[in-house]
Amino acid sequence: MGFLTPWFFAGLLGIGLPIWLHLLRKHRSTPTPFSSLMFFEQHIQSSIKHRRLRYLILFALRTLLIILVVLAFAQPYVQQRVLPLTRTGEITVVAVDNSLSMRAGGRLDQARRAASSLIGGLHPGERGQVLAFGSRVQVMSEITDDHSTLNAGINSIEPSDARTSYAELARSLRSISQATHLPLEVHLYSDMQQTGMPTNFNDLRLDAGVKLQIHPIESKAQPNFAVENVVAPRRVYDSKNTRVLATIAGFDNQKATRRVTLSLNGRMVETKTADVPESGRASVEFLSLDVPYGLNRGEVRIDSGDSLPDDDTFFFSVERAEPRHALFVHDSQNPEALLYLNAALVSSGQSAFVIDSVTTDQTANLAPSKYAFIVLSDVGSLPPGFENQVREYVRAGGSMLITLGKNAVAHNRVPVVDLKTQGVAYAGRESERFLSAISLDTSHPSIQKDNRWDDVKFYQAIRVTPAGGRVAASLSDGTPLLIDQQIGEGHVLVFASTLDNIANDFPKHYSFVPFIEQTARYLGHLNEGPPSVAVGSFAELRDSKQKGAAVDVVDPKGKRVLSLEEATKAQNIQFTEGGFYEIRRPNAPNELVAVNADRRESDLTPVPQETLSLWQNTAEGSSAAGGAVEGQQRPLSVWWYVMIVVLALAVAESLVGNRYLSVDKEAA
Amino acid sequence: MLQRFLDPATLAAISGLDLVAKTVVDGFVAGLHRSPDFGFSQEFAEYRAYSEGDDLRHVDWNVFARTDRCFLKRYRGETNTQALVLLDTSASMSYGSHSVTKLDFARFLAASLCYMGNLQRDAMGLIVFDEDVANYIPPSTRQGQIFRLLHAIEKAEPGTRTDFAKPFFHFQNFLHRRGLVIVLSDFYEDPEKIIKTVEPLRFKGNEVVLFHILDPQEIAPKFREPVLLVDMEQPTASLEVSPEYARRDYKRKIDAHIEALSSQARSHGLDYFLMNTGRPLDEGLREYLFIRQGRM
Numbered sequence: 001m002g003f004l005t006p007w008f009f010a011g012l013l014g015i016g017l018p019i020w021l022h023l024l025r026k027h028r029s030t031p032t033p034f035s036s037l038m039f040f041e042q043h044i045q046s047s048i049k050h051r052r053l054r055y056l057i058l059f060a061l062r063t064l065l066i067i068l069v070v071l072a073f074a075q076p077y078v079q080q081r082v083l084p085l086t087r088t089g090e091i092t093v094v095a096v097d098n099s100l101s102m103r104a105g106g107r108l109d110q111a112r113r114a115a116s117s118l119i120g121g122l123h124p125g126e127r128g129q130v131l132a133f134g135s136r137v138q139v140m141s142e143i144t145d146d147h148s149t150l151n152a153g154i155n156s157i158e159p160s161d162a163r164t165s166y167a168e169l170a171r172s173l174r175s176i177s178q179a180t181h182l183p184l185e186v187h188l189y190s191d192m193q194q195t196g197m198p199t200n201f202n203d204l205r206l207d208a209g210v211k212l213q214i215h216p217i218e219s220k221a222q223p224n225f226a227v228e229n230v231v232a233p234r235r236v237y238d239s240k241n242t243r244v245l246a247t248i249a250g251f252d253n254q255k256a257t258r259r260v261t262l263s264l265n266g267r268m269v270e271t272k273t274a275d276v277p278e279s280g281r282a283s284v285e286f287l288s289l290d291v292p293y294g295l296n297r298g299e300v301r302i303d304s305g306d307s308l309p310d311d312d313t314f315f316f317s318v319e320r321a322e323p324r325h326a327l328f329v330h331d332s333q334n335p336e337a338l339l340y341l342n343a344a345l346v347s348s349g350q351s352a353f354v355i356d357s358v359t360t361d362q363t364a365n366l367a368p369s370k371y372a373f374i375v376l377s378d379v380g381s382l383p384p385g386f387e388n389q390v391r392e393y394v395r396a397g398g399s400m401l402i403t404l405g406k407n408a409v410a411h412n413r414v415p416v417v418d419l420k421t422q423g424v425a426y427a428g429r430e431s432e433r434f435l436s437a438i439s440l441d442t443s444h445p446s447i448q449k450d451n452r453w454d455d456v457k458f459y460q461a462i463r464v465t466p467a468g469g470r471v472a473a474s475l476s477d478g479t480p481l482l483i484d485q486q487i488g489e490g491h492v493l494v495f496a497s498t499l500d501n502i503a504n505d506f507p508k509h510y511s512f513v514p515f516i517e518q519t520a521r522y523l524g525h526l527n528e529g530p531p532s533v534a535v536g537s538f539a540e541l542r543d544s545k546q547k548g549a550a551v552d553v554v555d556p557k558g559k560r561v562l563s564l565e566e567a568t569k570a571q572n573i574q575f576t577e578g579g580f581y582e583i584r585r586p587n588a589p590n591e592l593v594a595v596n597a598d599r600r601e602s603d604l605t606p607v608p609q610e611t612l613s614l615w616q617n618t619a620e621g622s623s624a625a626g627g628a629v630e631g632q633q634r635p636l637s638v639w640w641y642v643m644i645v646v647l648a649l650a651v652a653e654s655l656v657g658n659r660y661l662s663v664d665k666e667a668a
Numbered sequence: 669m670l671q672r673f674l675d676p677a678t679l680a681a682i683s684g685l686d687l688v689a690k691t692v693v694d695g696f697v698a699g700l701h702r703s704p705d706f707g708f709s710q711e712f713a714e715y716r717a718y719s720e721g722d723d724l725r726h727v728d729w730n731v732f733a734r735t736d737r738c739f740l741k742r743y744r745g746e747t748n749t750q751a752l753v754l755l756d757t758s759a760s761m762s763y764g765s766h767s768v769t770k771l772d773f774a775r776f777l778a779a780s781l782c783y784m785g786n787l788q789r790d791a792m793g794l795i796v797f798d799e800d801v802a803n804y805i806p807p808s809t810r811q812g813q814i815f816r817l818l819h820a821i822e823k824a825e826p827g828t829r830t831d832f833a834k835p836f837f838h839f840q841n842f843l844h845r846r847g848l849v850i851v852l853s854d855f856y857e858d859p860e861k862i863i864k865t866v867e868p869l870r871f872k873g874n875e876v877v878l879f880h881i882l883d884p885q886e887i888a889p890k891f892r893e894p895v896l897l898v899d900m901e902q903p904t905a906s907l908e909v910s911p912e913y914a915r916r917d918y919k920r921k922i923d924a925h926i927e928a929l930s931s932q933a934r935s936h937g938l939d940y941f942l943m944n945t946g947r948p949l950d951e952g953l954r955e956y957l958f959i960r961q962g963r964m
Contacts, residue, residue, distance in 0.1 A: 035763035
């Protein structure tokens, strides 16, 4: 027994009051005259002792009353053993991990057998539910007392390529608990991978009514090798410079040598060996990859010989395409810009674009729609017919880059976009020697890759009113340097200086190449994704313009993922297994997506027991992992029992006191 | 029979003792006036042989003529009695557990007796005493005697302690004729001593009546808690008394005292009557007169 607020025992000093009233206070008898004392005797004299005896019950009641009131305020409690038995309406939830790691060594079969055994041990009428979880939670059966349904749910759990997410399981358990308002006894069958734990432990919290029983399938870490990553271009335009870099990872392994094979479209291209250090990584580089035109399926495979072969292959897709043409229109007197532009595109590695250079006089018979994008290099003005064609081209979704120089000043306007020039910003000797780009919008695709423009010196810039366009970069005097103007469906980038080495020294800086490369990709809509994505990733199937168009998705097994209705309505799709997904869109080239299981699943290191205990303790109804179901010592406050006794004592004190009081009145 | 039980408290509200006595006595005089033997007087007729020295005026000569022997004859109408009321005014008589003290009650009783005697033309006298004689009104049938008596009774104030020996010895000298002696007191003394003191009055041919006046609280005390009692005749003496003792031992003692006084009084030819001040005065007085009448 203990007390929550023991300092209230100071109130026991109040016992002094009845003690003083009954025992210490001198009874002052009022002398009563009597006719004669001849019949009274001295030795029969009344005593205080007699009076004490008479009021002993009242004194005891009052003292006990004060003691109990103080006791109640001190909030006494007793340690009560709470037996976690007979939780009314409890639901047994069986959660089976079917992530990629459960494929190792028949772990999933073990888990299913253990879960079936548990279901077989349920009493008739006990309700249960079966869940399978990886990165998502799948409800394999409804809450039912039909144990055959539960067994069927367990048997229908299939291995998946998803990664383990215990946080997702905890979230689902919280949802079930809040929806049913019933206690849950959760039996978790998993290999308890460390990598499945969330970074924030709070995500694992369980509701008070959830009791978690963990049944680890494997308690020891096992060595495992995996192709962790492959770096390859998504799209190639020639086979000369194509290289593939593979990373081989070992988990809890001894130092070993593994053979690494590069295959393309099922045909082995090259084989190398990798020396994988103890619990480390090794890189293997394939320098030549002869990629045929079209969509190609690449694989990097190792002969691991471990218990988890599903992470020994890494898929990647690569597309061989012809470079696209871009139109470069320039003034005949200024050819340097073309030189620097070409040099930058070539320096970027894969040259996705071929620049077709023309002067303004040669634009008469050109069709802008044939080009990926158009560059107007300080042209001043265009022939009206061509300008109209370019404007229509932009409105239809085309893109162009306009650089401004002395010719733009002369014509006082920017062609195509019809922006007015307001003058020239010069850096003369009398003031600043040059201007700098001090304000860069790093979210703009042209600047996103490299924004180190600090050392670039701009000597001349044309002041242009943005007129609603997005200013992606500004000079130190406030002159807009790069304006992204949207016209119709297309974009026009206005660079307020030139690409030669006269109005600025930008072409001589290292940030010029990424700027040109990113700008070309942005303008040419060359949006290259990664060569592969992880299982569980989503892909967008259509944009707003393609509403109603059927999109066909074929999974790695060659089956159509979407039904006919889904094919016309689905906005996106989630890749649920490793391999190649083929997405066929109308009026767009087909897309081949390589999907790989999350390589965090390759690390089979289990969660420490301490962490599991902590997780179980997040729910009040949980008991220690693996421990027997024992009662818990919990404090049970008994102050209100004491208050009931106090109430009874108060009534008794009133009755007894009133009786004495009435006697006194009568005697008086 | 008309009976009026007069509460002593009611009598106390009447200002004058004459009115009190009239109120008490008129009631039962009116109811008992047909009785031939009413009154305290010794209406006694006798013939007795002449002895030397007797007054020849009382010789019945008719009897002498028939019998040749001298007899003295006494007529009833010639025998008016003399009554003396002894009123104890000691300090203990001032005790009262209610609105009427024992002294008040004794005064009402004395006044009533004097009034009644006066109606019968008895010679009524009064002696007020405590440890000494405080006042003395000689018995007389003179005009205005009743007013002197009532005035003396009204003037009686509580004195000191009771001492029967000294005042009784003193007023034995005042009694020259045989008569009725009425003692009103609480008799807080040893019964033997009281009887021994009073008995000589009886020897002189007096009829002695003892009215033992006690408060109800003295007869049966009711204390609910211990009380500190102070002796009214000895203020320095005090005792803390428990209710249990008062209920048991004291009651036993006072009852024994009353019984002893009563029995010894009767054994010595004295009339004894206990007057409880809690009872109506006329009720007690009537009861006494009935007892006395029956005995006579």
